[in-house]
Amino acid sequence: MKISFIEIGGCGGCSLTFMRGSSNLPDNCEIVYFPLTLDVGEPPEETDIIFISGSVCVQDD
Numbered sequence: 001m002k003i004s005f006i007e008i009g010g011c012g013g014c015s016l017t018f019m020r021g022s023s024n025l026p027d028n029c030e031i032v033y034f035p036l037t038l039d040v041g042e043p044p045e046e047t048d049i050i051f052i053s054g055s056v057c058v059q060d061d
Helices: 013-020
Strands: 002-007 030-033 049-053
Touching: 002 013, 013 049
Parallel strands: 002 030, 002 049
Antiparallel strands: none
């Protein structure tokens, strides 16, 4: 299973926390896109799961 992370804002702490626990992922999991740590231009088309995280504004001001 190929996993990607996309940060749309914020500090990246959510994804980094996930990475710290990545040793608990099954052996068939591979992180293929994570711009904070990997030098990759965009997520590969073969990505199975994409985690999107970042700040969200719920105010209309």
